[in-house]
Amino acid sequence: MAIQPIRLFGDPVLRTPATPVVDFDKELRTLVSDLVDTMHEAGGAGLAAPQIGVGLRVFTWYVDGEVGHLVNPDLTLSEETQHGQEGCLSIPGLGFDCTRALSVVARGFDMHGEPVVVEGSQLLARAIQHETDHLDGILFVDRLDVATRKEAMRAIREAEWFGAQPPVVKLSPHPTNGLGF
16 A cells, blocks of 8 residues: 555664554554555565554565465464574664574464464564564564674664664665565
8 A cells, every 4th residue: 555664773663562453454454555565665574563663463574475464473483493694674784693493383363353374484484583573572683692783783883874863764675685574
């Protein structure tokens, strides 16, 4: 429906836990559509509602040519882990190695209130975990080891966009490379 500005690191909405969705109505369907359009425009592999300033537990993903969304997710993570490059549309242009569960079972709802179960591994598992973290007010830099987190925070402070007023930008399209969630 509409491309929305993406909130950047430092915006308080990114650190605020999102509220569960209770109304599966036209507004929710519009939100999901806006998330998909914005995610595609930014070239991301996922986008959570707080990243466009909406404090609801909703996210979208685009992995391996598949577009999906999940409302009010509840995750079961594998014990086996994966370590690899991760980035975020709210921390543009930066990526760091991050450890995540290798696979995930995500239970929630679609935009019509129907129960959904999504099982994924590798990049889909990473995207689902990353977006669910956004719904909990957690950023991927919070999951980095101490040395990498220190490097990430230095890179963020040095980024051209850091501290921009207002703390929202509309990103231009770029190819999905698995780094931006």
